[in-house]
Amino acid sequence: MTVQLVEHPLIAHKMSLLRHSDISTREFRQLSNEISSLLTYQACQDLPLETFEYQGWNGPMTGQRISGKKLTVVPILRAGIGMLDGVLELIPSAKISVVGIYRNEETLEPVSYFEKLVPDLAMRTAFIIDPMLATAGSLIATIDLLKQAGCTSIKALVLVAAPEGIKKVSQAYPDVTVLTAAIDSHLNEQGYIIPGLGDAGDKIFGTKHL
Numbered sequence: 468m469t470v471q472l473v474e475h476p477l478i479a480h481k482m483s484l485l486r487h488s489d490i491s492t493r494e495f496r497q498l499s500n501e502i503s504s505l506l507t508y509q510a511c512q513d514l515p516l517e518t519f520e521y522q523g524w525n526g527p528m529t530g531q532r533i534s535g536k537k538l539t540v541v542p543i544l545r546a547g548i549g550m551l552d553g554v555l556e557l558i559p560s561a562k563i564s565v566v567g568i569y570r571n572e573e574t575l576e577p578v579s580y581f582e583k584l585v586p587d588l589a590m591r592t593a594f595i596i597d598p599m600l601a602t603a604g605s606l607i608a609t610i611d612l613l614k615q616a617g618c619t620s621i622k623a624l625v626l627v628a629a630p631e632g633i634k635k636v637s638q639a640y641p642d643v644t645v646l647t648a649a650i651d652s653h654l655n656e657q658g659y660i661i662p663g664l665g666d667a668g669d670k671i672f673g674t675k676h677l
């Protein structure tokens with residue numbers, strides 16, 4: 468696995484706002500989507516182009532368009548939904564494959580509860596989206612699922628990654644690329660990323676119990 472820390476002043480600025488303790492649900496959603504757009508821009512950097520002819524206002528033109536595999540965006544429920552609008556802002560026609568996984572809070576093992584993939588995954592590049600890469604259990608379960616369905620081209624876009632999770636994915640999948648807006652210090656005893664964001668799903672959905 469290749470890990471790409473996406474460094475840009477806009478990302479650094481927005482990540483610091485996202486980490487504020489008193490952030491509102493609205494602000495958290497907005498910033499998550501804005502950072503996701505910036506990650507998407509970077510994730511598309513190596514998409515192949517082909518030339519084609521078209522009619523411009525002043526006559527025939529030679530232009531460029533994205534060629535090769537089409538995309539599918541794969542949000543991991545719930546928290547991945549908080550990045551989806553930001554990705555679709557740049558790739559509005561992308562098909563969406565939804566995967567439902569949550570972490571068992573005691574064992575930290577991933578529990579799968581939903582799966583609705585687009586049918587032609589062998590023909591597509593998958594952009595998995597989830598704000599948090601912690602132990603990597605959820606991401607690995609999603610990659611396994613996509614590979615079993617025939618997908619051979621996979622990138623994951625995350626807001627924060629823990630070194631422990633990065634190590635685990637790189638050992639398991641040399642062919643997957645992870646793009647992240649931040650690589651944080653470590654996981655605590657409860658498997659939360661430090662400093663991280665806290666519980667991203669609760670913050671996006673407003674289900675935080677005070």
Ligand SMILES: O=P(O)(O)OC[C@H]1O[C@H](OP(=O)(O)OP(=O)(O)O)[C@H](O)[C@@H]1O
Nearest residue numbers: 544545546569570601602603604605668
């Ligand atoms: O790398 P891992 O150790 O697997 O942890 C990361 C997962 O945990 C969070 O989901 P959570 O289980 O809180 O579900 P939610 O999105 O429904 O809140 C997060 O959104 C990831 O999916």
Ligand SMILES: O=c1cc[nH]c(=O)[nH]1
Nearest residue numbers: 601659660665666667
């Ligand atoms: O830090 C973490 C780890 C897993 N899930 C979260 O929402 N946050």
Ligand SMILES: [Mg+2]
Nearest residue numbers: 666667668669
């Ligand atoms: Mg959660």
